[in-house]
Amino acid sequence: MSSEAPVVVVVEPETPGNVGTIARAMKNFGFSDLKLVNPPAIDRESEAYGFAGHAREDVLPDAEEVTFDFVVENFHTVGFTAITNEDARRHVRFPFTTPRQLADSLARVETRTALVFGREGTGLSNAELERLDEVCSIPASEEYPVLNLGQAATVALYELRTLTLGRGVEDTQLPDVERERAAEADIDRFYDFFESFLSQIEHRDHKREKTMRMLRRLVGRAHPTEREITTLTGLFRKASERVQPPEKQQ
Incomplete structure (x- = not known):
């Protein structure tokens, strides 16, 4: 397992509430470093702090505003997207991995990784995805595979929790079923x-x-x-x- 937990990057979030939701999910699953690209104004009276739960005490106030260029230049990057309808002839959104597969892969390398999430309405653009190292997608219904930003981040961070909490994380809360x-x-x-x-x-x-x-x-x-x-x-x-x-x- 990498000694340095991945950072979470949100590109141009439109609402403070989603930033707070992501911060809370980070707190739940052991992530602490939140970076925001061109975020909305976030103050302690905003929805961000209302939605953040205990993450209002550290993850959210410690969030750093950065540029997309900074993320690309300083981290191994994984972009999250719902739309993956491409094949081996194109490589903007293909090949892609699932969060569970990504957890296994990242556990075997020592690298600074950034988990990059896009906008609520349009996600990450093709131009942005072209600059990222990997693409990850959450398996969902073919009829409606698009999750909102807060949902996508929560599901992804749950699947990646072993990178921060270790393989024995279930032992901390769940009973010994055997x-x-x-x-x-x-x-x-x-x-x-x-x-x-x-x-x-x-x-x-x-x-x-x-x-x-x-x-x-x-x-x-x-x-x-x-x-x-x-x-x-x-x-x-x-x-x-x-x-x-x-x-x-x-």
Whole structure:
């Protein structure tokens, strides 16, 4: 993994709100260096600070205004675009990579990289893309592949988060799913209560066997948690207690 996180560059953003949204996404996924090319006026009363969340404390106020030439001359550049309807005969928007592929590629090189996003309405022009080193596109519906600026940056930075947070980033917030499944003894106990309930409402052996087999397959795929299996066990235990055998209902 590169020791220097990529910088995020936004070319001629039209609204302060989108700048704030991008700053917030950067904060979420471990990016901190925001550079703006010909941005609108941004003050602390603008939408930018309203949309930035905790990024209003550092990412946004530390943002640097630069020129497009400065970015091209000082960084390995990756331009983001939704329109990639070209082939090997032209190389303005082709070949292109996806953010996930880009994350794997950049993790293997030591370089100063700039992730370059364009305008809300028109994105990056062909003239600008021609000056960038790589092109990246977010896979989306062929009928409507265009994301707005804030969405595109958020999706891209999420996919690139391993460049800033490391490969073990999921471990910082998500539970260890391999240890969340209930103990097998508890699951077997649930099966016992369910089978007892089933024997009281279904007296055909082949039906009970088929239902138990289906239940095992269902629970096996679901990987229930301890709380889930305890709740289900209690439910069928009470149901079994309340269901009277047919001979006692006469």
